[in-house]
Amino acid sequence: MIDLHTHTIFSDGDLIPAESAQRAAVAGYKAMAFTDHADASNIDLILEHVRRASEQLSVYADIELYCGVELTHIPPGLIGEMTEYARSAGAEIVVVHGETIVEPVPVGTNLAAIEAGVDVLAHPGLITPEEVALAAAKNVALEITTRKGHSLTNGHVASLARDLGAPLVINNDAHTVGDMVSKAMRQNIALGAGMTVSEIRKAEGNSLAIVQRIMKRRLNRLGKASQAVAGSGQKAPDAS
Template identity: 50%
Template sequence: MMKLGNRYEFHTHTLLSDGELLISEHVRRAENLGYEVISITDHADVTNIDEILSKIGEFIKSEGQYYKIKVLPGVELTHVPPQMINELAEYSKAKGAKIVVVHGETIVEPVALKTNLYAVKSKYVDILAHPGLITEEEVKLAVENNVYLELSARKGHSLTNGHVAKLASKFGANMLVDTDAHSPDDFISQEFAYKVALASGLNSEQAYKVVSLNPLNFIKKILDL
């Protein structure tokens, strides 16, 4: 098997929303597993974007220097009215979010219709998480606006990975394997992420690109390198 490199994780949750760990615990767990980068993307709507990004920023400023792992601030816009996604994504970026994830139309939650559509239309959205039964039109827009589509390692959300991978491959959309981690047990190795990609129906070359090359390209995108 090709050398997969280090793990990059762009979708995780802490006690700032419904995760189980303090940021310090969360980051240390990932660092101990050899992760290169982790993004904190707690669930957000109009009521708590400022608080989340302020707390993550405070952590990075005061504690971040003591870790080898790079911590990126972000939010996951969750169950917000679709028509507000672009506005809230832009606001999140202005408040310091390096990564804006949108909680997509997973089939295991009552996500509002057109959430996927409004997410992939926004130039401020970076990742559409667990997009469920995403349409061809939405995948094409994701390509046009360079929104990455998530293959989820999380129970339930992962049920439509095959559908997402099939359409993303057909139209050339970028994909990432993320955990949507809420607890320490949710973290996965790079080898397991590769298996998630393979289980989504990708061949070995495609899976390698998703877990080893796409994260590096994504980092360049969000950090404007």
């Protein structure tokens, strides 16, 4: 199992990264991304501290960890700019807090996130067919969520994604103890949204593809760093 949407004490989660990682590993997850709620006020703090924790913990924890952000309640006109900034500042995955029906997310957020080419559009609510078609064209994953409230529109998202070919991923949007649901519960929630077993497997494959994309970006970054160091005559960093 892979989860690409979780929160720690660096936004509104209850757990420090180490405990979140340990609980996820015990629950059977093999990879997880920390994606704390971010805007311009806290994005640097999140990426500095959570990246350091995820890099350190990944060496010892029985789970692969990645550092990202969930851009949250940001005006749509700023989402493209903030996505670029997040990636330049070291975010390995960029999630946008979509237009869930249980929060007053600005109208236009879904479209702006897809146009920006984010990795995952979380709980996109009553997303339109036009937006889903664009997500398919830009390979932006739409989230099927296990989180209470946000999950109310899972069926709508799954149906449009099936019809229009958009990629789906299944995430917990975990904030606290108990949010890392079991494999059986993840499957039951997805089945309840109308997904088939083969579609669930495809969604898990989509999550793996995003992880592979993250690793490619990481290797590219290390390669560029090594080239810069080589040019300066200093010792290259350890890519392990």
